Structures are given as C-alpha cells and as structure tokens.
Amino acid sequence: MIRVVLPAHLRTLARVDGEVRLDVDGEVTMCSVLDALEARYPMLRGTIRDHDSQRRRAFVRFFACGEDLSHEPPDTPLPDPVTAGVEPLLVVGAMAGG
C-alpha cells in the first residue's frame, strides 16, 4: 500500500480527503505510482505531469523521507519506507504566490 499526499487543489479536484492509498503492481517507482494514481482518479491526468511527454509539470515537486525526488528519473525505485507504506510520497505545489 503506497501512501500519497496530494496538494489541496488536487484533493479538491479528485474529491478526496486526507491521504490517498494505492496498490501498485510491480516495482514502485514515481512513474508506477502516478500511473496508479491517475488510473484511480482520471481527473488528475495532465495536472501533475504532461499528458504526452509524461514530464513533471514545472511547479510540481515530489518529496519523500525528507528528500526532494523531483529530479530523479521517473523509473527510479522509490525509497523503501515509501514502498513499505511507512512514509508517504508528497506531491507538492512549488512555493509560488500570486
């Protein structure tokens, strides 16, 4: 069970409260977690990563276990505490005002 914390705007869009818990088949990577997330919540497609290129949107960040994983290749395995469901993967809207 993978725990994912979405930013407030995306929780509203997906109509969820609190953490999202996902079953991920195979290796747990950023890509496989986002695939599972978008399969459960199709309205999130295009909001975290580009539809076509699958690249992370510029003002979205991925944090876990106190580390910034935003620049890791998407097929990099996530840290063990995330894979074990001990720590959540945080999807964060970058600090930017307006």
Place this chain on the structure above:
Amino acid sequence: MSGVRLLVGTRKGAFVLTSDGTRERWEVAGPHFAGWELYHLKGSPVDLNRIYASQSNGWFGQLIQRSDDGGTTWEPVGNEFAYDGVPGTHQWYDGTPHPWEFARVWHLEPSLTDPDTVYAGVEDAALFRSVDGGREWTELSGLRGHGSGPSWQPGAGGMCLHTILLDPKDETRMYVAISAAGAFRSDDTGATWRPINRGLRSGGIPDEDAEVGHCVHRIAMHPARPEVLFMQKHWDVMRSDDAGESWHEVSGDLPSDFGFPIEVHPHEPDTIYVVPIKSDSEHFPPDGRLRVYRSRTGGNEWEALTDGLPQRDCYVNVLRDASSVDSLDPCGVYVGTTGGQIYASADAGDTWTAVVRDLPPVLSVEAQTLP
C-alpha cells in the same frame, strides 16, 4: 418570469450571479474552483444549463469543467489539448523560432446548435473542437497550417486565440482572432482558413498594412447581420461590412481608441459598446473616469455612458472577455473590471450599478438570458 445569469471568471475562481428580469437584486454564488484562474465560462445557446469553463493555474495546468445544471455542480472533462502533428514554430519575442507550446484555454465557444459541440481558443494560438461535451479535443489545424503561422508573434499577454465567432446564418462560416496575428475566417467549418485583415493599420509592426501581425483584441457581430463585424483592435475601433474582406476605422470621437472588449446591442445591430482605455502602456480609463461608450450609428459617433460608473480616481481595466449583453428589452449591459467590480445596466447602458464590488480581478463575463 425571465431572468439573467452572469457567468464570471476571475483570477481566483468562478462566480455565478443571478437575478430576475428586473436586474435589480443579484445573488452571488461561488467561488467555484477557488484559487484557480477562470479565463472563461460560457453556456450553450441551445441548453442554457450546459456550461463550459476553462480552469487553469501555473501549478497544475489546464482543466475544462462542465456543468449540466446551470453552474451549480461541475464535472471535470477532457484537458488534453494536443497540437495536430508536429506543431512547428512561431516567432518568439526576439524574432527567433519558438516551438508551439500549449499554455491555457482563453475562450470557449459552444456551438449554436449542438450542446455537445464546443470550440476552444488556446495559447499558443490554435483552435480546438470537441463534439462530445468536452471529453476529447481535436485541433482544427488548418488555421495554424494555412501558411502564415510561422510568422505569428505573441502579444504581451501571450500568443492567444481569444475570439471565436460562429455565423448563425451560415454554419460553415466562422471567425477567430489572435493576438498578435489578426483575424481569420473559415468558410468550410474550420477546415481551411485565411487572414482577413485588409484595412487594418498597426503602427507597432514594420509594415503597417501587413497581411498578419495585427493585435486584434475582440470581434463582435449581430446575429441578424453576421456579415457586419465590429473590432476593437489594440488601437482603433474597426468595422467590416463584407465579412472581413475589408475594414474601415470607426473610432470617430472616442477619447481613446485603445481598448479590449466590444459588444453589439442584441436588438439594434448598429448599436455598439466599447470601453476606452488610455493607452497600451497605461491600462486604465482616461482621466480616471470609467466610461462605457455607445454608438447608435455603427461607429464614428459615440456617447459616453457614465451614470453610476466611477468618475474619479478609477484605474481599473476591462479585459477583452469581460463584457456582455443580455437579450431582454431593454437589454442589459455588463462589464467586469480588474478591480473586481461587476457593473450592470438594465437600460442598455443609460444607468449603471455595481452588482458586486470586491471579487478577484475579473477575466470574463458572460450573460445568459433565462426564460
């Protein structure tokens, strides 16, 4: 009893304002999509409860929302706007080629006959169509591909397709306008396009009479006379009597011919409205006085409408999609400002009141006349 619904897009959400036909008291619902930019909302003319909304922000990109109950509840629909084929390049601000990149939807134009068909004007400039209620979008790429696309340049607000007009007498004919490329017309339901900018003169480009490169801000038509078009250009208010084949200036005695929106009276095809702005570098009303100008002669002769509008210390702007008219008699006229006010007139512009004063900056206003 008849009524009016105003669909208001702002920098921080959408609001739905409703009134009965007197248009004296308004209820304000919202914000919907709080914290997001709502560039535009518009309802289907054949199903008033079917409304499309363009929702975006810098973090999470573009969403399209659809309501089937007049804006009470919403459903996210398709948000994939993929350019057809290899998108190629347009000119960047420095004159270098720049790849076409989707940024946002500026304008949504529902079909005049089918509530499931809707057009989207986007930045970087292109036209998309959905025929399934907004779930899937297909580019009408004949517009970008007609030949001049690689020479288009962005205006200060981005290279946006912001105006879509559908001809109610000829379902094959449509118009779009792009900043800063100009106006274009299709006579085959959007398959092929050509520029229609003859007569436009723009001092800000090397060839003032160029075929493309003009910063058209808005075009409007009266449905009973669709071959007559009115245009608010960056500078100049223009008119065409031949479906855009040629244009002539009708700025006349306006205090400034710079501005963004232009509207046509719903029952008087020669009555038009503009909101003069001081200049391209000072986006506020001349003399700190917000004045809507009305011409009853199809241009050239204008009267200032001021009763109820702020006539001192007013430095707001009215953006290109932030005005609208209803079709009651007398008609209602509405403008939304970057200061968050919605001003309404229930007597065709003679007198005005502020319906609401403290919304986020207003990006768009669309009036729906309810039975």
